Amino acid sequence: GDSVTQMEGPVTLSEEAFLTINCTYTATGYPSLFWYVQYPGEGLQLLLKATKADDKGSNKGFEATYRKETTSFHLEKGSVQVSDSAVYFCALSASYNQGGKLIFGQGTELSVKP
Amino acid sequence: DGGITQSPKYLFRKEGQNVTLSCEQNLNHDAMYWYRQDPGQGLRLIYYSQIVNDFQKGDIAEGYSVSREKKESFPLTVTSAQKNPTAFYLCASSRSGTGGWYEQYFGPGTRLTVT
Numbered sequence: 196g197d198s199v200t201q202m203e204g205p206v207t208l209s210e211e212a213f214l215t216i217n218c219t220y221t222a223t224g225y226p227s228l229f230w231y232v233q234y235p236g237e238g239l240q241l242l243l244k245a246t247k248a249d250d251k252g253s254n255k256g257f258e259a260t261y262r263k264e265t266t267s268f269h270l271e272k273g274s275v276q277v278s279d280s281a282v283y284f285c286a287l288s289a290s291y292n293q294g295g296k297l298i299f300g301q302g303t304e305l306s307v308k309p
Numbered sequence: 310d311g312g313i314t315q316s317p318k319y320l321f322r323k324e325g326q327n328v329t330l331s332c333e334q335n336l337n338h339d340a341m342y343w344y345r346q347d348p349g350q351g352l353r354l355i356y357y358s359q360i361v362n363d364f365q366k367g368d369i370a371e372g373y374s375v376s377r378e379k380k381e382s383f384p385l386t387v388t389s390a391q392k393n394p395t396a397f398y399l400c401a402s403s404r405s406g407t408g409g410w411y412e413q414y415f416g417p418g419t420r421l422t423v424t
Contacts, residue, residue: 238313238416239352301331
């Protein structure tokens with residue numbers, strides 16, 4: 196079945212460091228791909244998305260490119276801030292006849308130190 | 310403001326009691342979802358509903374029940390049959406279109422503690 200694998204956390208970086216969080220997926224067809232962010236004690240917020248191969252999603256300095264050839268959707272940011280500390284989830288949408296179900300990775304906790 | 314509301318934010322119950330978690334959306338979305346999140350883990354789908362008066366089991370439906378009598382509302386009941394109900398519960402919704410189903414929007418969550 197469909198699945199998402201994220202790099203293990205926690206990830207600890209200094210402020211202004213470069214961030215990469217790896218995400219690979221297994222899916223039939225052409226799923227949409229998403230990154231969500233969760234701050235402590237809150238729900239998930241959509242960070243960015245890509246709906247087809249070679250699409251680049253971007254938001255708030257974060258970017259991810261939908262790579263079908265490597266089945267990957269890695270999250271990157273050039274210069275992280277303390278306020279980026281959160282848990283990041285990669286997800287894919289199941290096929291249309293499954294009612295928009297999302298398959299989530301296990302999440303990667305990011306901690307940014309001043 | 311459009312969005313999803315979940316109430317209450319914290320809920321405490323004694324073992325053996327059923328408890329109902331509320332989820333309301335004013336986004337006019339067709340589909341609604343319930344997820345369970347345990348510490349350090351991803352989200353697992355409990356139930357989802359694409360239209361009113363219809364819903365499907367997700368990956369971990371045992372011990373839970375739902376109803377969808379109105380488009381805006383999708384309450385989740387955690388029954389006494391659920392072996393380990395203490396968790397963070399998240400409700401979400403999404404709309405459909407010619408491109409398929411769009412991204413899901415999440416509520417703030419309800420943290421349920423059963424002792």
